[in-house]
Amino acid sequence: MNGGRPVNVVAGPRWQKILERIPPPEGGRFYAVGGWSRDRILASLEGRAPSEEEKEIDLVADRGFFPWVETVFRALSGLIVGTPHVERDFLTARVDVLDEGEILRIDLAGFRSESYPRPGVLPRTRPGSFPEDSRRRDFPMNALYLEWDPTRKGFRRLLDPFGGERDLALRMVSLIRPEAFSEDPTRIFRWARLASRLRLTSSYELLLALRTAVKDPSLWHEVGGARVSGEMERLQREKDPLAAISLLFSSNAFASLTGGALARLSFQRKRRLGRWFSLRDSLEVGAKKDPYLVGASREMFYLALLAGLRRRIFEQVALAWGIGARFREGLAETLFRPSSWPGGQSYAGLLKESGGDGGHLWGLADRMDRGKLLDSLLRCGEEEIPLWKDYLFDGRRLPPLVSGKVLLGYPAISPEERRPILAEIRFRQRTGELKTPEDALHWLEKRVSGPE
Incomplete structure (x- = not known):
């Protein structure tokens, strides 16, 4: 195959060791392509070292796919974890290898041509040429082919048929x-x-x-x-x-x-998606006023809801994001433990059952009973309702996942302000000025909102 240009792209120490062990197909060549190559080209354009975070690489051979796959499996036999998988109908294979305690995935393929019997169905695949293989891809930046040279133990040239490198530069x-x-x-x-x-x-x-x-x-x-x-x-x-x-x-x-x-x-899930989207908007508005609101914590809260209100998925994602165990457990308890919320429901349960109002807590309470929420706040001890303690009255104590400043639309109440405010509410209740929890709620809204 003619064309391409010389390239100075490095694989990085981790992948260099693996690529050096992989032989080319007999009489042919193999290429790194897809996201792995795209990210290496982008790093080169930006003048930085490639990331070592990639756990997958796509390699494609220009001929003799199935014999090449067997050769690759033999070459990597000492590193392979589990059973390699071959999809003969799709001309693909997959193998996992172990490198310094981490599992890396290698996807192998031959040059292919694809055709779609109908839009949306999986394509029919047959062996193809380089033009056919490159044209079946989605974006030009995913059709960047880095040719591996086993003699030089490095990449020899870049094939870029659709201007993917230009797109990356732009x-x-x-x-x-x-x-x-x-x-x-x-x-x-x-x-x-x-x-x-x-x-x-x-x-x-x-x-x-x-x-x-x-x-x-x-x-x-x-x-x-x-x-x-x-x-x-x-x-x-x-x-x-x-x-x-x-x-x-x-x-x-x-x-x-x-x-x-x-x-x-479902309609309910669509409605929840819209509500969660609104919630993120409110968090972003708050973040513009308070830089401390910027961070992974607000994303984690929103993602917990997006993940279908499933605690297990929430904890897995939190772990993957490097959220510490203590904070992760605290978030999960606050979001999913029923006793954390008035009425014996978790916050996730409240959101699931209520239409809400842009994700704001008081808007959500409008669909239930605002008085009961405030009454629970006044009657229950701090240990019984940690969410109220940590977020309504102290939006800065924990990363402000659902801090009062954002969700309530009012300034967060600091710990110093908390006790005198509660004492004043109880005093006004005893004197009859605040006859119902709803009266107390209106007074609290006015108190924390400040003067007009």
Whole structure:
């Protein structure tokens, strides 16, 4: 294959050791492609060392795929964990290897050609040429082929048929062909993850193709809930999943999903997504006024809800994000332990059952009984309702996940202010000025809001 240009891209110590062990196919070459190559090219453009965080690499051979796979498995035999997997129908294989206590995944493939019998179904695959293999991909920056030279023990050249390196330099994502989203709608999720992770703008042609695709009422009919759920799981593993969600909302992709009658996205879940989205907006407004509100904690709270109100998933994501065990357990207790909230429900349960008002606690209480919430605040001890203690009265004590300043729309009440405020409320109750919990609530709202 002719063309390409010489390249000075390094694999990094971890992957260098593995690539040096992998032989080329007989009489041919293999290439690193996909996200691994894209991130290496981007690091080179930015003049920095490549990240060592990548746990996966895609390698593609230009010929003799199945014999090459067997050769690769033998070459890596001392490192392989589990059983390698070969998909003969799709001309792909997968093997996990152990490196310094961590599992790395290697995806192998041959040059392929794909055709879609109908939009949304999985493609039919057959052996193909380099032009066919590159054209079947989604974005030019995912069609960057780094040719490995076993003699030099490094990359020899870059094949860039659609200008992916230029897109990276411009911080822009574009499409290889306009029908890409219609062929495989799950590429919309990939676009959202990629654009948000790398903070890329989108080309006019991509946005036009996206707008056309999401208007098609049958867009998701052949995709099915299982594939959509898989894409949602991958989205939730992003460092900032909410940035990707924002793109899916603004592009009407979520509207097309729910309008496309995917049963797994029920009306209730759609409503919760909208409410959670509003909640993040309120947190961002608060963060503009108080820099301390900026941080992973607010994202963790929102993600806990997005993850389907499941404590196990919440804790897994918190662990992956490096949230300390003590704080992680505290968040989980606050969010999911029923006794933490008035009425014997968890906050997750309250949000699930109430329509809410942009995620604000008092708006949520409007659907229930605001008086009961305040009455519980006044009657219950600090140890019984840790959320009130830590967030309403001391928004700065813990990372301000749901601090009073944001969720209530009022300034957070400091610990110094807490006791005299409660004492004054109880005094006014005894004197008859505050006859009902609702009276106390109005007084508290006025007190913490300050003068007009």
